[in-house]
Amino acid sequence: MSRIAARFAHLKRERRGALIPFLEAWDPDGPTSTALLRGMPGAGADLIEIGMPFTDPMADGPIVQAAGKRALDAGVKMTDVLGMVRDFRAGDDATPIVLMGYLNPILSYGPERFCQDAAKAGVDGLIVVDLPTEEADMLLPFVTANGLDFIRLVAPTTDDARLSHVLSGSSGFVYYVAITGITGTRSASSDDLAEAIPRVRRATDLPVAIGFGVRTPAQAADAVRIADAAVVGSALLDTLAANLDEHGRARPGAVDKVLDQVRALAEGIRNAKVAA
Amino acid sequence: MNKAVPPQGLDGGRNSLRTGPNERGRFGEFGGRFVAETLMPLILEVERAYNEAKADPAFQADLDRHMTHYVGRPSPLWFAERLTQHLGGAKIYFKRDELNHTGSHKANNCMGQILLARRMGKTRIIAETGAGQHGVATATMCALFGLPCTVYMGATDVERQAPNVFRMKLLGAEVKPVTSGAGTLKDAMNEALRDWVANVRDTYYLIGTVAGPHPYPMMVRDFQSVIGEEAKRQMQEAEGRLPDAAVACIGGGSNAMGLFHPFLDDTSVRLIGVEAGGHGIETGQHAASLTGGRPGVLHGNRTYLLQDDDGQITEAHSISAGLDYPGIGPEHSWLHDIKRVEYVSATDQEALAAFQLCTRTEGIIPALEPAHALAHVTKLAPKMDKDEIVLMNLCGRGDKDIFTVAGHLGVKL
Numbered sequence: 222m223s224r225i226a227a228r229f230a231h232l233k234r235e236r237r238g239a240l241i242p243f244l245e246a247w248d249p250d251g252p253t254s255t256a257l258l259r260g261m262p263g264a265g266a267d268l269i270e271i272g273m274p275f276t277d278p279m280a281d282g283p284i285v286q287a288a289g290k291r292a293l294d295a296g297v298k299m300t301d302v303l304g305m306v307r308d309f310r311a312g313d314d315a316t317p318i319v320l321m322g323y324l325n326p327i328l329s330y331g332p333e334r335f336c337q338d339a340a341k342a343g344v345d346g347l348i349v350v351d352l353p354t355e356e357a358d359m360l361l362p363f364v365t366a367n368g369l370d371f372i373r374l375v376a377p378t379t380d381d382a383r384l385s386h387v388l389s390g391s392s393g394f395v396y397y398v399a400i401t402g403i404t405g406t407r408s409a410s411s412d413d414l415a416e417a418i419p420r421v422r423r424a425t426d427l428p429v430a431i432g433f434g435v436r437t438p439a440q441a442a443d444a445v446r447i448a449d450a451a452v453v454g455s456a457l458l459d460t461l462a463a464n465l466d467e468h469g470r471a472r473p474g475a476v477d478k479v480l481d482q483v484r485a486l487a488e489g490i491r492n493a494k495v496a497a
Numbered sequence: 498m499n500k501a502v503p504p505q506g507l508d509g510g511r512n513s514l515r516t517g518p519n520e521r522g523r524f525g526e527f528g529g530r531f532v533a534e535t536l537m538p539l540i541l542e543v544e545r546a547y548n549e550a551k552a553d554p555a556f557q558a559d560l561d562r563h564m565t566h567y568v569g570r571p572s573p574l575w576f577a578e579r580l581t582q583h584l585g586g587a588k589i590y591f592k593r594d595e596l597n598h599t600g601s602h603k604a605n606n607c608m609g610q611i612l613l614a615r616r617m618g619k620t621r622i623i624a625e626t627g628a629g630q631h632g633v634a635t636a637t638m639c640a641l642f643g644l645p646c647t648v649y650m651g652a653t654d655v656e657r658q659a660p661n662v663f664r665m666k667l668l669g670a671e672v673k674p675v676t677s678g679a680g681t682l683k684d685a686m687n688e689a690l691r692d693w694v695a696n697v698r699d700t701y702y703l704i705g706t707v708a709g710p711h712p713y714p715m716m717v718r719d720f721q722s723v724i725g726e727e728a729k730r731q732m733q734e735a736e737g738r739l740p741d742a743a744v745a746c747i748g749g750g751s752n753a754m755g756l757f758h759p760f761l762d763d764t765s766v767r768l769i770g771v772e773a774g775g776h777g778i779e780t781g782q783h784a785a786s787l788t789g790g791r792p793g794v795l796h797g798n799r800t801y802l803l804q805d806d807d808g809q810i811t812e813a814h815s816i817s818a819g820l821d822y823p824g825i826g827p828e829h830s831w832l833h834d835i836k837r838v839e840y841v842s843a844t845d846q847e848a849l850a851a852f853q854l855c856t857r858t859e860g861i862i863p864a865l866e867p868a869h870a871l872a873h874v875t876k877l878a879p880k881m882d883k884d885e886i887v888l889m890n891l892c893g894r895g896d897k898d899i900f901t902v903a904g905h906l907g908v909k910l
Contacts (some may be wrong), residue, residue, distance in 0.1 A: 276810045277683065277795060279690045280533045286677060288609060298807050323791045329808025351794065353537045355521065355530050376535035378697055383538060401535055402695035 224317040224345045225370050225393040228268060229449065231427045234482045238445020239267035241430060243321070245288035246305055247297035248461065253471040254292075257461075257479055258309050262316045264480040265487020270348070270452060273302050280350045282405035284455040287462065291469055292495030299330050303342040307388040310343030319372060319393070321348040327360065336363035346370035346393040354387050354495070361390055370394075372375030375421055377401050384424040394450065397421055399435070400436050408434030411443055418447045438489025445490050453486055469483030502856045514667060514761040517828065517897025522711020522798075525834060527827035530710040531794045535694050540797075543701075544712040556878030560612055568604045569643070570723060572596050574731035575891075579858040587741065587881035589874060591861070591891040592728045592756065597639065601864065601893035602724060602752045603634035603705060608637045609720035611638040613699035622646045623702045625689040627654055627682035627748065628866065629661025629817030630893055637671035646670040649688040652680035654818045661897050665703070679812040682748070682822045686796050706749025707826030710797030714826050728888060729759050740888035742767040742877065746870040747840070748784065748820035752892035757838060770829060771873045773815035774842035784813035786825040787833050788839040800827040816845035816901065817865035819893070843872035849905055850896065851875055864893030865901065 222230070232239050242261055243488050261269050278285060306318050320339065327335050327349065339347070347369055352360060354373070364371045370393025378401060379387055388395065397418065399409035400487040407419075414431065421429050431444040432452030444451035460482050464475035515748055517524045526654065530540055536888040550556040564570045577589045612624060622644050626632030632648040639646035648665055652674040655662050659744040665672050676685035685707075693702045707714045707721070725743075732740055745753035747770040760766045777781035783789060793802040795810055803811045803823035815821040832838040843851075851871035855863045863871060867890065874889050881887065895902070903910050 237781075275808075277687050279687055279796075280535070280694065282691070293809065323794075325795060325804065325810070326808035327805065328793055329806070336680055350533050351531045353530060353532060355537070374534045376533070378535050378538045380538065385533060396536060398533075401690045401697045406695070406726070474750070 223368070223393065224315065225268065228292050228315070228317050229394065232267060236491065238448070239430070239450035240265055240441065240483070240490050241268045241270050241450050241452040242266045242457055242483050242486070243270040243272060243452060245274060245285065245292050245458065247292035248288040248458065249291040249408065249465055249469050249471060250295045251297070251301060253476060255305055255308060256476045258305060259312065260476060261483055262313055266316065266483060268317040268319060268450070270321050270454070271302065271305065271320045273299065273320055273326060275323040275326055278323060280403055282455065284458050284462070288458045299326050299335070299435050303338055303344070306340040306344050312377040319332035319345065319346040319348060320344055321350070323344040324352050325350050329343055332360050333363045336360070336367040336369060340369055341366040344369065346372045348372045348374065350374065354389065357390060372396055374398050377417060381420065384421065388425050391427065394430050395421060396452070397427055397429055397431050397448065399431050399433045402433065404433055406434070408436065408440060414444070415449050422467045426496050433440040438485050441486045442489040442493035451490065457482060466468060493494040515758060517831070518715055520537065521648070522715070524828045526799050526830035527792070527830040528711055528714055528798050530797060531799065532710050532797050533694065533786035535697065535733045535901045536690070539693070539697055540710050542617070547613060547712050547716050550613055554730055556612065556616065560609055560838060563608050563612070564605070564723065568598050568608055569596065571727040571731070572847065574728060574735060574736065577859050578727045580855065581878070583854070583858050584875060585879045586878040586883065587885040587887045588883070589878055590732070590735070590740065590886065590888045592724060592888060594724055594752065594890060594892045595861070595863065599630070599634045599637050600896065601630040601634065602755060603631045603720060604637070605636040605723055605755065606705065606720040606751060607638045607703060608719050610716070611642060614703065615642060617701065619701035620697060622651070622687050623692050623695065623700055624704050624705060625649045625682065625685040626705060627685070627821055628817065628864070629654065629665065629712070629897060630819060631657040632670070632672070633661050633664050633668070635703050635705070636665040636668035639670060640668045647692065648672050649675055649680060649685040649692070651685045652676045653673055654681055654685070656684070657898055657901055658818050659900065681813070681818065683813070690796070706750045706751040707796060707798055707828060709753045714798065714828055716788065716829060717751050718754045718758055721751050722758045724752065724755035724890060725757060725759035726878070728756065732888065736886060739763055739766050740886040741765070741881065742769060743888045744769045744771065744870050744874055744877070745892065746771045746820065746866045747825060747829065747891040748773065748822050748866065749824070750826040752890050754826060754828060756890045757832070761837060769873065769877070770835065770838055770840045771870045772815055772840060772842040773820035774844040774847070775814040775816070775867055777844055778842060782814040783814040783842065784820050784822060785821060787829065788842050790823070792830065795824050798827045800824050800830045801833070816848060816905070817869065819866040828850070838908070841873055843869040847872035849902065852902060861891065862895040862899070864895045865892055865898045866890045868895070
């Protein structure tokens, strides 16, 4: 059983949803980002999503764009992203790690070699934003061959006819993009989610995570009442950005401030017991 | 990954290079649909709507009427006699697409797509623009049909193309400067895609070049192919034969694709695309994706891109805001790899010299974009025989560029 499946099975027994915090690799630099990653499980992260910086993140709003730019300015390479995961795995063999990013850096690295190296480093799943099902054959064979989970995005625009097509070949969990929009901009209403998530559930037995617009412990709790996991990204990046000095370096205590926020989100989720 | 397609054509049966793309939107291994899932259903909807429109005689008739009476087609074919004498070689003909309404070939595509958007019931139009020519053409069509229009333009380009920014505003468009990246065409396209993701129900994204996800490269090519179709006919009338070479500048590559496509199966015609060499290919400061890039995925398609060793997109440079783009349409990447089209480059300085030459010898102020094509013609024509013919697409007029050119010539306006 993959780490992701094992973690969701465990959470199901505990009858609670998962918190999936997001961090951008090397935002604002390698050591800060590594410290943040190492601290996340202790603060209540059930799975962790790491953003792979890209110059042209088309689905991301200003907050993730700025985080990616800080990381690229710090000189991050794809090998460094994998290095962070390898470092993390030395101390934690249970918390699943999902890499999220765009296709071109993976193509440039070599899709097969990337999947091999990611699996070796201890990565559990991949989310590639600009690789829809129609183009998935460029990567999927290598993902599968290396035992990685291929996590698909499902959007409000994905109609029922398309859902089964989109979910073919997906594993790990399904990432429901809660809004038609970019990251860090607005949030879905509970009514929208109450309509959308059962529709996704009818098409898959995989756990469903809700992302885009989940910022507060209350929103995270709402998300796991109806789905299985909440992804929180921009809200955490905002906190980190607010704790950088004028040169873009992390002020003392910056990592702790973000981890405190992770703790509060985890608490929100633990208080929202999943209905039987 | 798809296997490379042999030069015999995409369907493997008919002996034609004009049958692409395949059902996946691929030209060989280039093209495709690399967009976030949120946009995927919209892209498929555009494709369905376009295929229906293309097969509908009423749509074609409506398009023809607007192209004739509003855009002003056919554009003339002009024998540039003084330039020919000056260069002392092949006869040079200009396809005068700068005489279109709005001053460039962009009107051809905008008219086609706005009629499609109306047919699809869309009520808001967005576009990206570099030099502002596509933005102006889009704003113009939106004014004509009373549709609200938002144009994304890199902040750097807003500055260097001030006249076009004002034209768009006069036409009622909202111009949104984009400050991410280097503030040029690539960044404007990112922002337009982000707008589309957030406004999926009512908005039509009117892409200005033969790039982006399928069906855009095919659709924009089809609307621009009127250039080559007319030129082919006009050349027969003027000379009784096809040209020996056809030359066009390339940023994303829409005017070149429009000129080249009808000639792809005419193997006697050399096709030459001229990329922006900026300060020179050797300096790394250029916008020549085919000459200086390698294949990757950006803005919805797989194509040649300027990128670093880690797959990060690098900034393009060109004196011409319309060519300042790190990618190129996927059909060009394919035509490059199968060697049907030759791709060369011209530097900023060469384009400036050609700009002045054209102005003085032909009384035509060209845009800086086709000045790149002309720069190559000035190298090519003298090496050809006097009975040979070069056809060049003069795809835009240069009124918008006089401030940039003045700056480079040390003149204060």
